[in-house]
Amino acid sequence: MSHRPAEALYRLLMRPFAGLGQRLRHGSWRFRLAAAALTLVLLSGTGLLFAWSGLVPVAASSGHWPLTDWLLHFTMRSSVRTQSASITPPPLDDPSLVLKGAGHYATGCAFCHGAPGQERSLIVERMTPAPPFLPPRIAEWGPEELFWIVKNGIKFTAMPAWPALGREDEVWALVAFLEQLPGMSPQRYRELALGPGAAATVPRLQAPTDAPDALLADCARCHGDDGLGRGLGAYPKLAGQREAYLLASLRAYASGTRQSGIMQPIVAGLDDQALQALARHYAGLPAPATQEAPPAPPAQGEALARQGLPERGVPGCVHCHGPTSTPRNRQYPEIAGQYPGYLALQLQLFRDGLRGGSEYAHVMHSAARRLDDEQIEQLARYYGAQPWSSRDRPAEPR
Ligand code: HEC
């Protein structure tokens, strides 16, 4: 007797669903579609309600359940594998690529991932997921996969994308370094990333400081105490470069009109006074007086530099970059004696529309647009073989 009202209520509630199974099996496709849509709406409504209730655990402190952890990593690995499948790695054993990658690793990765002889920060170990100590993990990934991860970053983790997405050449430098990371000794790491006279640690991912000494110590990791770029062409020579050009370049990195995932994070956030002090410092450093005998410059490079390619509208370089006996615009950089590898890279970037710079940078786009790889190589070798302390410089105002 007592269950009668309950039964009646149940019947009433179920009335709309009477014969539902039948209708789903035999009803029109419109009915089935509507049923599917309604189910979807109900399910997402329930999900939304669950999220709104605040019962979803988002605390990093509680970590992931093993199942969630497995599922997320399975998804991440599969995604990286598929999306990197069409990437072909360039040769990665060039020591100047490794050096360049090491310098940035200390700026932008070691804080989260540790390095030989350097533990991860205690703070990042409390992230979920925590960035792994990287050296033992490298062997698990192919170079194209590392490239994809470092370029794009990983959503829903703290793994950031490359700061200058156009600069794939810099991402490859990072990969070249990562490939050498397994088994690297702490001493070798410090030599590469922090320079020969390295201080114990580099505090990065901190608010930039304008204190000139701390700043210069950081610059010196890569550009050297003497401003000569540490020899391999990974980093450009700055010593004795024109002050106006140095300042314009630093401002261009700081404002993002010149892209580099390596230099932009270093100077972003510095005030203009600090940039001026840095430009003055490097312009004032002496270019070395004596040089080892440079290799003979290619004659074809010299002809190109002097005459350009009139038929293709490429101007001669000497009017703006020397050697010439007339004074030149002080905004135009000194390129005689610069590393050939660095010069060739910048010319390729200008040609491909990836190199910004000062308000004068557009003149280089037209100069470089019609140069092929061979001509770039010849020009880079010609200028690289000139003495860095250029003949016509002392007569000019900086
Ligand atoms: C703010 C912290 C942070 C910084 C900075 C950072 N990463 Fe990561 N990285 C992570 C996190 C978090 C993951 C994901 C870990 C996971 O899924 O378990 C990750 C994953 C990776 C992986 C995949 C590792 C594996 O085996 O699962 C690689 C490789 C990597 N990062 C390289 C780099 C490089 C190179 C840099 C510097 C250019 C860098 N990361 C900068 C946090 C960081």
Ligand code: HEC
């Ligand atoms: C992690 C290594 C690294 C550090 C640290 C670093 N640089 Fe650089 N720097 C580079 C690289 C690599 C380039 C070339 C970037 C490019 O391709 O545009 C560069 C380019 C430059 C240029 C442009 C040179 C030219 O001929 O156009 C200037 C100026 C410069 N750096 C100044 C500085 C100053 C000042 C500091 C310190 C506040 C500094 N750099 C710290 C690696 C570094």
Ligand code: HEC
């Ligand atoms: C009309 C003047 C002009 C001509 C002609 C010219 N350049 Fe330039 N070049 C510049 C200016 C200005 C910059 C600096 C751009 C910036 O970063 O703002 C520059 C930058 C460069 C750089 C980058 C230097 C560095 O330190 O990053 C290279 C390399 C270069 N030029 C090579 C050449 C070559 C090779 C030619 C001849 C094919 C040439 N230039 C012709 C004005 C000129």
